[in-house]
Amino acid sequence: MLRVAICAPSRRLHEEDAARVAALAADYPGLELHFHPQCFLSHGHFAGTDEQRLAALVECGNDSTFDAVWFARGGYGAVRIAQDAIARLAAPAERKTWLGYSDAGTLLGGLYRARIGQPVHAPMPVDVRRSGGDEAVRRTLAWLAGDRSGEEPALDSHPRAAFNLTTLAMLAGTPLMPGLAGHVVLLEEVAEHLYAVDRLFFHLSAHLGGIAGIRLGRIGDVPENDVEFGEDGEAIARRWCARHAIPFLGEADIGHDIANRIVPFGLARGD
Numbered sequence: 001m002l003r004v005a006i007c008a009p010s011r012r013l014h015e016e017d018a019a020r021v022a023a024l025a026a027d028y029p030g031l032e033l034h035f036h037p038q039c040f041l042s043h044g045h046f047a048g049t050d051e052q053r054l055a056a057l058v059e060c061g062n063d064s065t066f067d068a069v070w071f072a073r074g075g076y077g078a079v080r081i082a083q084d085a086i087a088r089l090a091a092p093a094e095r096k097t098w099l100g101y102s103d104a105g106t107l108l109g110g111l112y113r114a115r116i117g118q119p120v121h122a123p124m125p126v127d128v129r130r131s132g133g134d135e136a137v138r139r140t141l142a143w144l145a146g147d148r149s150g151e152e153p154a155l156d157s158h159p160r161a162a163f164n165l166t167t168l169a170m171l172a173g174t175p176l177m178p179g180l181a182g183h184v185v186l187l188e189e190v191a192e193h194l195y196a197v198d199r200l201f202f203h204l205s206a207h208l209g210g211i212a213g214i215r216l217g218r219i220g221d222v223p224e225n226d227v228e229f230g231e232d233g234e235a236i237a238r239r240w241c242a243r244h245a246i247p248f249l250g251e252a253d254i255g256h257d258i259a260n261r262i263v264p265f266g267l268a269r270g271d
Contacts, residue, residue: 001030001031001032002030002031002032002067002068002144002145003032003034003065003066003067003068004031004032004033004034004066004067004068004069004070004144005034005036005060005063005066005068005069005070006018006033006034006035006036006039006060006069006070006071006072006125007036007038007039007053007056007057007059007060007069007071007072008036008038008039008041008047008048008053008056008071008072008073009047009053009057009071009077009078009081009082009085009104009107010046010047010053010071010073010074010075010076010077010078010103010104011045011046011047011073011074011075011076011077012039012040012041012042012046012047012048012072012073013035013039013040013047013072013073013125013126014040014129015040017125017126017128017129018035018039018040018072018125020128020134021033021125021128021137022035024128024134024137024138024141025141027138027141028141028142028144028145030145030146031141031144031145033070034066035072036056036059036060038052038053038055038056039056039072045075045076045077046077047072047077050080050081053077053080053081054081054084054085054088057069057081057085057107058085058088058089061085061089061090061092061093061096062088062089062090062092062093063092064092066092066096067095067096067097068096068097068098068099068144069096069097069098069099070099070100070122070124070125070140070144071098071099071100071104071107071124072124072125072126073102073104073124073125073126074100074101074102074103074104074124074126074164075102075103076103077103078103078104078106078107079103079106079170079176082106082107082110082176083110083175083176085107086107086110086111086114086116086176089114089116093116093117094115094116094117095117096117096118097117097118097120097144098111098116098117098118098119098120099120099121099122099124099140099144100121100122100124101121101122101123101124101162101164101254101260102124102164102167102256103164103167104124105121105162105163105164105167105168105171106167106170106171106176107119108120108121108161108163108265109161109163109167109168109171109176109177109178110171110175110176110178112161112178112265112266113176113177113178113179118264118265118266119161119264119265120143120262120263120264120265121161121162121163121186121254121262121263121264121265122139122140122143122260122262122263123136123137123139123140123258123260123262124137124140125137127258127260130257130258131258132258133258135258136257136258136259136260139260139261139262140262143262150261150262151261151262151263151264152186152252152253152254152261152262152263153253154184155184155215155249155250156184156212157267158182158183158184158212158213159182159183159184159265159266159267160183160184160185160186160263160264160265160266161178161180161183161184161185161186161263161265161266162185162186162187162188162217162252162254162263162265163185163186163187163188164187164188164189164190164256165187165188165189165192165197165200165201165204166189166192166200168185168187168204169200169203169204172203172204172206172207173207177207180208180210180211181209181210181211182210182211182212183211183212184211184212184213184214184215184249185208185211185213185214185215186214186215186216186217186252186254186263187214187215187216187217187237187252188216188217188218188219188220188252188254188255188256188260189217189219189220189233190218190219190220190221190255190256191220191221191222191223191256192219192222192223193222193223193225193229194219194222194225194229194231194232194233194236195225195229197219197222197233197236198229198231198236198240201236201237201239201240202240205240205241205243205244205246206244208244208246209244209246211246212247213241213246213247213248213249214237214241214246214247214248214249215249215250215251215252216233216234216237216248216250216251216252217251217252217253217254217255218254218255218256218257219232219233219255220255220256220257221256234251
């Protein structure tokens with residue numbers, strides 16, 4: 001039996017969403033999900049105070065009876081507790097799989113830098129709220145149960161890492177930024193103007209020297225601007241990659257949608 005702790009380092013999860021995810025998990029008899037009560041707290045924007053979110057994350061990470069920690073949802077907040085949480089993680093955390101995406105990439109990046117456990121870009125419980133979101137949640141449940149068909153296919157033998165563009169750009173230059181030299185970096189974005197995507201690539205590409213390349217996931221839900229930007233996401237990525245001599249390696253099947261696929265950080269399992 002693989003036991004999975006679920007906590008919410010950023011925004012809260014609704015009880016009805018947790019119930020739907022638990023119902024889906026019943027189809028995977030090898031999994032046992034445990035939603036930490038902190039998931040359902042509310043303190044302004046956040047799932048409880050910084051102290052409550054920090055305590056729950058450390059509790060889940062250091063509990064040796066759990067095999068994985070699955071972040072309930074994204075939304076800004078993890079960065080406020082990430083450094084303190086990582087500093088308090090003990091030996092049991094090093095044996096865990098850590099799963100999430102979007103703002104949860106803050107923690108995945110920090111954990112990868114600290115070499116704590118196996119960070120994995122993967123759909124989260126909150127995705128059950130999307131139209132057709134059961135498909136995304138099942139992808140992660142199946143992966144935890146041993147089915148690797150939901151992984152984003154690797155194109156070569158380089159180690160990989162996957163992030164939301166804004167999240168990784170905000171990590172750049174901070175103590176949470178992982179070393180990504182030699183990696184293929186997969187990036188996606190949602191709900192940003194294209195000029196903001198351009199600005200983010202300007203900043204981030206300057207911090208990615210030595211990587212093996214960038215693959216671009218979906219740039220979704222782009223707001224309408226008063227003036228057409230004149231480039232799409234791929235053109236933006238290609239231009240900044242060319243400026244910094246970073247190979248642009250094409251598309252990646254990740255994004256803020258139900259088709260979002262799974263990317264374990266580092267080398268693919270079995271390599």
